[in-house]
Amino acid sequence: MLAGAVSDLVRRTRLPVAFGGFENDEAIHITSIVGARTRSLEGLVVRASRGLGGRALVEKRPRLALDYRSSRTITHDYDRAVLGEGIATLFALPLVVSGRARGVIYCGSWAESPVGDMVARHAFAVAEELSTELRIREEVRRRLSFAPPAPEPSPVGPVAREVLRETYAELRSVAATVGDPGVRDRLTAIERRLAALSASETEPPLDLDVRLSPRETDVLACAALGSTNSEIATTLSLREGTVKSYLQSAMTKLDASTRHAAVARARRAGLLP
Template sequence: MGAAPVSNESGEHLVARAVEQLTRRTRFPVAFGGLEKDGSVHVTAITGARTQHLQGLVVGKGRGLGGKALVEKRPRLALDYRSSRSITHDYDRMILGEGISTLFAVPIVVAGRARGVIYCGSWSEAPVGDVVAGPAFEVATELATELRVRDEVERRVSLAPVTAPIPVFGASAREELRESYAELRSIAASVEDAALRQRLEVIERRLASISTDAPAEPLSLDVRLSPRETDVLACAALGATNAEIAATLALKEVTVKSYLQAAMGKLDASTRHAAVAKARRAGLLP
């Protein structure tokens, strides 16, 4: 009995995409990064490098620029890496071998834990202002969000046996899935990147579909819940009050009430509980 995969993207694939984004969205020509494993950051993605010196780089906690960023959980900058006195120089052979002069390291922090580091660098001394730092922070935040979502979904959805063609869940496991779905919706609501939101929506649809034992009952073609209507209905499905939903989704309570009423109207339901039941039967909610 194994875990059912939720995504074909490994952590390394997510890091690779983030590293590519660094060179596209900042003015730094070279970028690299990796996730923490056994107390060290293992660099698995490199883009823009002119040599092979960065291949296989493993950075220990507290060592070098990235190791310091990992421990402190905040960005670190070496404007002139060779002469920097604020870091250890364990990795000079790799960094200076690539010819890097300025190096910027940003930790990937997920739920208060540093999960990895992404770097961007240049072969000449280059100032790091908001034009560079802002996009680098955005990339790090997007990667942290993807890792957080992936971790949470895998933690809960992987309870399904991989050998079962149709997962069968007990009441406890089903409730876990519903909580996961509601949490995922609240995370997605705060993500501005359109491509990332689309990937989150794919995971949401999978969560909704695998938790339904029976085929979905078709609704009228006119019934389409907006993202926010789905958000509040998913929270209501967990028994949350309007005030609790408002706090979770950073909305006003009156706005939550409006979204709920709109969803109930579309689903032709007189109560929130009836709306939840209809949405579940239609496969709109897990």
Template sequence: MAARTGPDSDAQLVARAVADLARQTQFPFAFGGLERDGAVEVTATVGTRTRHLQGLVVRAERGLGGRALVEKRPRLALDYRTSRNITHDYDRAVLGEGVATLFAIPVVVTGDARGVLYCGTWAQSAVNDVMARPAFGIAEALANELRVRDEVERRLAFAPAPAPAPGLDAAAREELRESYAELRSIAAAVADPDVRQRLAALEQRLAALSSDGITGPAPSVALSPRETDVLARVALGATNAEIASALALKEGTVKSYLQSAMGKLEASTRHAAVMKARRAGILP
């Protein structure tokens, strides 16, 4: 499966993940890349002594990374040179770097292997849970970033152009509101500024698609991101407990955000707050 966003943004994500591997694990060097057309091209290296690994293209099922890609699970070669569990298609590059122990972690997004991150040592070394756990977390974080980008691309591709409210039926409005709330939840967990900017633009497009027939002057009000998150869930009929679960907040915190939003909107009930937020263009 080909990468779904521009190569520059993909390369930046991989470079950050590889840098995190070198900084947060006990492995002295790391490298990695994303899958494209059945192969992983190494686009980032940190801590290596040579340039042998830069640009290396690893085919599916070949070498340690190729196995990790196909099997969708981490693979370890304690002594790469003598390992009988992998093909040695890439010995020139890997042994040229002087790799002894190599650890490959696939980046799995919604069941698809989208890349491989590697950690290595120049001297043979045992790999325990303390060493492996940070690497798993970094691979998972990269997978989450890619999942978010996929979702952004999907919604940007299928989101209709803004249309007057009368052109939207009840089912369409409900779908817009669910999409908006989901994007708000996703955005809260994203650190990448480019993705956050694109999410914000998409949220604005969704909010503009439906006024729910509300007329009259739009109130001027500014809600915090979390107040908007909570109100978007209220608009779907969620209880405080359900909102807390969806946003990973305490129920008391949800209540505080909701009360703050109601105060800013000068609304006496949660439903009135939703209506005023829609009139202000904050919610779809």
């Protein structure tokens, strides 16, 4: 972006040399140079308030030195670089974005040369176009900083996820027959780990203050596999009416009007895999 603007300065103003850089730590770091005959300008760092560009940076307005060597309005900290390149006339334009000078671009000639309205107009246009581009990019970055982060891909593929859900439902049915509290606690811990494996879905997670009973979770886990109420009743050794009751209770807690919606919300809340 900067290199393009510096090239445009040479092309549009017809001055033979141009260079520029962005501000960092109250200094202009020259990184783009076009038309130079020597390497004197390479790596140049111009401090704020120093030299022609340093004044343009602090004052936030263009500065011109028709005869750089004899100019008394600037410090001559950078004579070695500027005069080493043989520059006689130098024009510095700050890049102002939202009231802050973000850098400086320069154009000049090796012989003392007046900068007329046409040259100045083209130079101002290049500086304004670059400042506008910087402003747009900063606004894009600002808006992106407020955007929610992209969801992480699930570590479990579609096929493996279905196997995981079947395993989870089967584990729930086995846990329901275990009387030993210690074993049940261990099975519950395994269930939570299985549910966490597919937590990163394309939809954002839900933060629900919902507690399903063990049987409500059992019924919902079977429903997630597409089982009918009759099939769920057989799997869990329950009456079909009892299955309906547990399912209705889970739907109410999850604020869902259908079993499918209840399953979807339970998955997003991390209650089911």
